[in-house]
Amino acid sequence: MARKRTIRDADVAGRRVLVRVDFNVPLDEHGAVADDSRIRAALPTLRDLVERGARVVLMSHLGRPKGAVVPRLSLRPVAARLAELLGRPVAFAEDCVGRPAAEAVAALPEGGVLLLENLRFHPEEEKNDAAFARELASLGDLFVNDAFGAAHRAHASTVGVAAHLPAYAGLLMEREIDALSRLLEPERPFVAIVGGAKISDKIGVLRHLLGRVNRILFGGGMANTLLVALGYDLAESLVEADRVDEAKALIVEAQARGVELQFPIDLVVAEFFNPDAPAETVEVGRVPAGWRALDIGPLTVERYAAALSGARTVFWNGPMGVAEWSAFARGTEGVAAAVARHDGYTVVGGGDSIAALKRLGLDGAVDHVSTGGGASLEFLEGRELPGIAAIPDAEGASGGAEGAAPGTSGGAAAGAGGATAGGGGERRP
Numbered sequence: 001m002a003r004k005r006t007i008r009d010a011d012v013a014g015r016r017v018l019v020r021v022d023f024n025v026p027l028d029e030h031g032a033v034a035d036d037s038r039i040r041a042a043l044p045t046l047r048d049l050v051e052r053g054a055r056v057v058l059m060s061h062l063g064r065p066k067g068a069v070v071p072r073l074s075l076r077p078v079a080a081r082l083a084e085l086l087g088r089p090v091a092f093a094e095d096c097v098g099r100p101a102a103e104a105v106a107a108l109p110e111g112g113v114l115l116l117e118n119l120r121f122h123p124e125e126e127k128n129d130a131a132f133a134r135e136l137a138s139l140g141d142l143f144v145n146d147a148f149g150a151a152h153r154a155h156a157s158t159v160g161v162a163a164h165l166p167a168y169a170g171l172l173m174e175r176e177i178d179a180l181s182r183l184l185e186p187e188r189p190f191v192a193i194v195g196g197a198k199i200s201d202k203i204g205v206l207r208h209l210l211g212r213v214n215r216i217l218f219g220g221g222m223a224n225t226l227l228v229a230l231g232y233d234l235a236e237s238l239v240e241a242d243r244v245d246e247a248k249a250l251i252v253e254a255q256a257r258g259v260e261l262q263f264p265i266d267l268v269v270a271e272f273f274n275p276d277a278p279a280e281t282v283e284v285g286r287v288p289a290g291w292r293a294l295d296i297g298p299l300t301v302e303r304y305a306a307a308l309s310g311a312r313t314v315f316w317n318g319p320m321g322v323a324e325w326s327a328f329a330r331g332t333e334g335v336a337a338a339v340a341r342h343d344g345y346t347v348v349g350g351g352d353s354i355a356a357l358k359r360l361g362l363d364g365a366v367d368h369v370s371t372g373g374g375a376s377l378e379f380l381e382g383r384e385l386p387g388i389a390a391i392p393d394a395e396g397a398s399g400g401a402e403g404a405a406p407g408t409s410g411g412a413a414a415g416a417g418g419a420t421a422g423g424g425g426e427r428r429p
Contacts, residue, residue, distance in 0.1 A: 006171065092115050102138075128154050134160075154386035162390035229244050270328075347366070
């Protein structure tokens with residue numbers, strides 16, 4: 001896509017810069033920030049603006065208050081954590097519009113930072129209400145969108161404001177676009193690892209990936225649905241029965257495109273859906289009656305690690321099992337370790353995938369960790385994201401073709417474990 005104009009293209013000294021950030025972070029039982037990764041991701045943009053003398057006005061949502069004021073979803077703890085990370089005071093406004101916001105902005109000095117209260121305390125935010133967008137825009141002289149994680153939402157703070165102020169991309173937004181664009185025109189061989197509970201959540205991106213990848217490795221509940229489509233009995237495992245035909249169609253399309261699909265060859269199973277349930281490892285097709293698959297097994301982890309060999313590009317999104325439970329997190333962590341030690345260009349997205357990298361201290365070992373869950377998947381589907389579309393292209397920028405022509409290298413679609421659908425041996429990209 002064409003390069004978007006960024007804060008590097010803007011004169012910000014002394015100006016009120018209204019910045020949409022994604023500070024939708026988890027809070028602990030005491031109301032403090034439990035994971036500040038999204039705050040840290042915005043620091044390069046904020047430091048750049050501060051150092052150039054901007055008056056920085058930040059807006060974000062937190063949680064899903066559904067248009068009501070929910071005290072436990074206040075952004076005040078986020079302001080406190082941001083101040084610690086920036087090493088400077090961060091003012092806080094009790095509302096994102098109205099007198100509290102206007103007075104707080106008026107009092108902001110050059111190089112000062114202000115965080116407005118939760119945007120979603122107002123129902124007008126998610127409705128992209130024109131009057132609400134104008135009121136937000138009145139707090140700035142120019143608008144910067146650095147919230148890639150909200151770029152797929154046409155809300156007042158992501159799209160509406162851009163109709164009233166000159167709009168620019170922040171450095172995080174720029175980095176996300178650049179990193180994910182490389183997956184649209186990838187260096188080959190390109191291997192994708194896709195997990196998560198439901199194939200229905202990712203069927204769009206899977207179809208889009210078929211035109212770009214050489215191989216896809218599956219895990220999580222979505223792999224169960226695909227295994228059932230291949231004729232395996234998964235007992236009481238999570239399966240989207242109404243999506244089995246769609247899964248079959250995906251397998252057929254992969255065959256037609258020459259894309260190899262690999263599925264689990266062993267599974268970690270339990271009789272009960274409980275974090276403390278005793279676990280056993282079984283071959284695919286041998287899940288005991290009444291039991292359910294909750295993770296991929298160690299042989300599958302080894303096979304998937306080997307399947308990355310020679311790949312120039314790797315994309316991973318989604319856990320391999322119930323990764324929030326330690327007994328069923330080993331598959332996800334094994335894949336995390338394999339991706340982290342891979343030499344090719346590596347991109348990881350999705351909360352559980354990123355959490356596994358962090359638990360292992362490997363989040364710095366991949367080329368790009370995407371802050372956008374749904375946004376990154378919609379981007380890879382080839383959709384136009386409203387929050388990005390609202391930012392003008394840089395002067396003189398021109399876009400190339402959205403993606404390279406689908407390659408034909410790589411094996412045919414595989415059955416469980418990577419054997420080709422025709423029963424032949426495993427093929428590699």
